[in-house]
Amino acid sequence: MxxxxxxxxxxxxxxxxxxxxxxxxxxxxxxxxxxxxxxxxxxxxxxxxxxxxARCRLCTAPADLRPDGLCPHCSLTDQLRHLLADDAGTVPAHLHPLVSILTDAANPYPVLDWVRRSPSAHLLAQLVRQPGSLTHEALDALPQNAPTSYIRGLLVTAGILVKRDENLARLERWVKHTLANLPSHHANIIRPFAQWHTVRDARRRSARGRYTVSAGKGDANNIRCAQQFLAWLDTHGLQLSTLKQPDLDLWTATHPSKASTIVSFIRWAQARRLVTGLDIHYPPSQYPATFQPEDAHHEQLRRCLTDTTLPLDVRITGALIRLYALPLSRIVELTADRYSRDSEATYLTINRHPVILPPTLGRLIEEQIDHLSGTSAHRRQIADELSYLLPGQSPGCPRNPLGLADTLRRHDLPARAARNTAMIEAIADIPPIVMADLFGIQPHTANRWAQLVSESWSHYLAAP
Incomplete structure (x- = not known):
């Protein structure tokens, strides 16, 4: 041509x-x-x-016509009407916001491809023809795969479903499925521990806005460990009500990797007098052992700030880890509104107070925000001005920190060793209490890091 x-x-x-x-x-x-x-x-x-x-046969505007004689925007609107129409051939009123966000795109071609090819679009077409299927409960009953997650995020973005904490919902869904498959004598113990202790505490943390993917995995591990402990008791002919200290010591000795995980269940059981007379021996806290040489750490930071061949999200994430010792679970929760600038500098509010950014990192974050604003409508969180700086595949959801860690490793930018090294460098220059306030670290965690570098914030607190 x-x-x-x-x-x-x-x-x-x-x-x-x-x-x-x-x-x-x-x-x-x-x-x-x-x-x-x-x-x-x-x-x-x-x-x-x-x-x-060439003019569109509907809007009559000069356009790059599709095979149906329509411009891309009119063709998209027409295809969405076919996708979302009920048996009467009309789009229900409650789905009009969904049509609006899908058609509100400067570039309709990605959305046209999504309507035609995506399993998520095909699932959506099936659901709109089933009364009562566009609810969180109905979606929870479906296989929890990528299309289901995408449809849920899309409906939340459109305001058709209320926004909820998906990390908490994932735990609640897992608990319900797990309890249904337990023997009755185990379920009678695990159910109150899971529902009235673990899940209730998770709800409180979620209400405070700090229930992460890692927190959900940790809570699930606590429940799973309790299940395994009860099964171990059955295998050894023991009862929880008659559990003695040597029995618990034998468990921790034969399951050293679970010695700290079982603590939550034993403390709960003692508080409810299901067991008595037990001493819980916490495994000693281990200091981090994975670090980077200083020159390698600084070279990786230089790559993140200057290497244009690296993906933009990798550069931003790698720099935030190496400059501010942020964990991936905190980085993926950052929203675009936390970035600001004035005539002198650029800032990122990590916890409560703005932290000044190097000019290069500020430009990278601005570029990422500009990229988000240009993303097609069905991929961005336009119903919420607090869009994630690193959005996930599903609308309204942040990037998965585990997948982000894998991406960093593929680019030779390991996260854990870099964060440990950055913590050592930062704690040597900033009083622990200040670091805890700026970066949202727990005070006792900052104090442990200070002890690791032979410092303590007691001198800082005693200062006039």
């Missing part, structure tokens, strides 16, 4: 069709088939191409 800009091969033709951009003359977002003398892109109308007279 030949366009005004010259011969176009098939791969480039389809690439251009999927990547419309603002025309340098009319500013309309269209496929750019020509160039100005300065090298800026022109649409077919502005460069008098033979397709200049």
């Amino acid at each position: 030949t366009w005004p800009l010259g011969p176009v091969c098939s791969p480039c033709y389809y690439k251009h069709r999927k990547s419309p951009a603002p025309c340098a003359e009319c500013c309309a977002v269209r496929i750019l088939v020509g160039r100005t003398a300065a090298g800026n892109g022109l649409c077919a109308t502005c460069c008098d191409h033979e397709d200049a007279a």
Whole structure:
């Protein structure tokens, strides 16, 4: 094919069709088939191409027509009506916000591909034809896979479903499934521990806004460990009510990796007098053992700030870890509104107070925010101004920290060793109490790090 800009091969033709951009003359977002003398892109109308007279049969605007004779926006609206229509052929009123966010995109081509090919779109088409299926409860009953998660996020973004803490909901769903498969004599003990202790505490933490993926996994591990402990008692012919100290010591000796995990269940059982006379021996706290050489640490930071071949999200994450010792669970929860700037500097509010950013990192975060604002509507959290700086695959959800850790490793930017090294460097320069306040670290954690570098904040607190 030949366009005004010259011969176009098939791969480039389809690439251009999927990547419309603002025309340098009319500013309309269209496929750019020509160039100005300065090298800026022109649409077919502005460069008098033979397709200049092509007009959408609905809106009559000059457009890059689809096979149905419609411009991309009108074609998308038409396809969404077919996708979301009920048996009467009309889109229900409660789904109109969903149509609005899906059609509110400068570039409709990604959404057109999503409607045509995505398993999530096919699942949505099935659900809208089933009364009562667009609820959290109905979605919880489906296989918890990527399409289900995506549809849930999309419905929350559109305001059709209320926003909820998915980490907490995942734990509650897992607990319900786990209890249903327990022997009755185990369920009678595990149920109150799981529901009235673990899940209730998780709800309190969620209400404070600090219930992370890692927290949910930790709570599930506590319940799973209690199950394994009761099964071990059965195997050895023991009863929880007659459990003695040597029995508990034998468990911890034969299950050293679970010695700290079982503590939550034993403390709960003692508080309810299910067991008595037991001493809980906490495993000694271990100091971090994985660090980086100083020169390697600084070289990785330099890569994050200057290496343009690295993905933008990798550069931002790697720099935040190495500059501020932030864990991935905290980084993925950062929202775009936490970034600010004035005439002098750029800032990121990590906990309660703005922290000044290096100019290069500030520019990277600005670039990421600009990228988010240009993302197609069905991928961004437009119903919530607090969009995540690192959004996940599902609308309204942050990036999974475990997947982000894998991505960093693939780029030779390990997270754990880098964070430990950054903590050592920061705690040597900043009083622990100040670091805890700025970066949202628990005070006792900051104090342990200070002890590791032979410092203590007691001198800071005693200062006038």
